[in-house]
Amino acid sequence: MKKIIGLSLLFLLVGASLFAGIDDKKKKKGAKKKPHKTVKVVKPAAKELKKDDSTTIVIKDDVFMDSVDSLLMFPSHDLYGSWDTSLIHPYLFDQHFTSDSSTVYLLDDWSCGFSVPFKGPITSGFGWRRRRPHYGTDINLETGDTVVAAFDGRVRIAKFNKGGYGNVVIIRHNNGLETVYGHLSKLLVEPGTEVTSGTVIGLGGNTGHSYGSHLHFEMRFLGRALDTEDVVDYEKGEVKNSALVLYKEDFADKYDLRAIHAHNSKTSRSHTTSKSAAIAGKSSKGKVVVVKNGDTLGRIAQRNHTTIAAICKKNGIKQTKVLQIGMRLKV
Numbered sequence: 001m002k003k004i005i006g007l008s009l010l011f012l013l014v015g016a017s018l019f020a021g022i023d024d025k026k027k028k029k030g031a032k033k034k035p036h037k038t039v040k041v042v043k044p045a046a047k048e049l050k051k052d053d054s055t056t057i058v059i060k061d062d063v064f065m066d067s068v069d070s071l072l073m074f075p076s077h078d079l080y081g082s083w084d085t086s087l088i089h090p091y092l093f094d095q096h097f098t099s100d101s102s103t104v105y106l107l108d109d110w111s112c113g114f115s116v117p118f119k120g121p122i123t124s125g126f127g128w129r130r131r132r133p134h135y136g137t138d139i140n141l142e143t144g145d146t147v148v149a150a151f152d153g154r155v156r157i158a159k160f161n162k163g164g165y166g167n168v169v170i171i172r173h174n175n176g177l178e179t180v181y182g183h184l185s186k187l188l189v190e191p192g193t194e195v196t197s198g199t200v201i202g203l204g205g206n207t208g209h210s211y212g213s214h215l216h217f218e219m220r221f222l223g224r225a226l227d228t229e230d231v232v233d234y235e236k237g238e239v240k241n242s243a244l245v246l247y248k249e250d251f252a253d254k255y256d257l258r259a260i261h262a263h264n265s266k267t268s269r270s271h272t273t274s275k276s277a278a279i280a281g282k283s284s285k286g287k288v289v290v291v292k293n294g295d296t297l298g299r300i301a302q303r304n305h306t307t308i309a310a311i312c313k314k315n316g317i318k319q320t321k322v323l324q325i326g327m328r329l330k331v
Contacts (some may be wrong), residue, residue, distance in 0.1 A: 291327040
């Protein structure tokens, strides 16, 4: 009797498990599969690849949510909307800067702060120079000196540029700015490299349109250049404020060097709006200095609050002139 009851219970358990398995299969069969969307990356065709092959990534409407983070790894992507590793300044300023002002937070609790790209004397500032605009700050250095990133960010450009920069690195930062480092002798990073403030990105040099070793340093917002001396106190090696408010009217009235020069040329032949001309005007009294051991045109210009171009013009010499100890120069 006990055997019969045991066998009955066994048959009941086996039957229940079989019915449960069939029911699960029906549920799985009836469930609809959700299609996965993928990230679209725009790449040039193989025949169209240039020597400086690059990939431009653009956000598409059908980006799968799990892949959004891979696109957002590019700093300030919500502001720029693209990541171009080919063009130096590919942005349409007026289309992107739609408000009257924008605040750039230079320092915050989750970044590595700010580093001066190279600690050296400034030899030329932002302004009109030698019949053309000079959109950066020139810092004197020797070929081979290390150049570092100003803020945290990611390298967008690292290549030789025929437009004048020579070997150039451009970094887009989390704060919305892009910084430019020109005339390098060697590139130590590549596009996509993530950097922090103080990371070595290259070695100083004299490549491109350059007359002597120096670093050409720029700050840009949506492709438009700013005067770095409005942001950085180079003597102290720090930013002047933790936040920078950029007004759209300033880009027209203060930073658009070509427009300012054209406007002032109608009223005066002197380029009084450029910082270089303003500095040169301070030293128009005819002061004479004697060249000492270790002096260069850049150091003499820095000490006397003038420019190399102004010294060369007053003395009828070229910027490549080799200075002799005891030589007398007007500044």
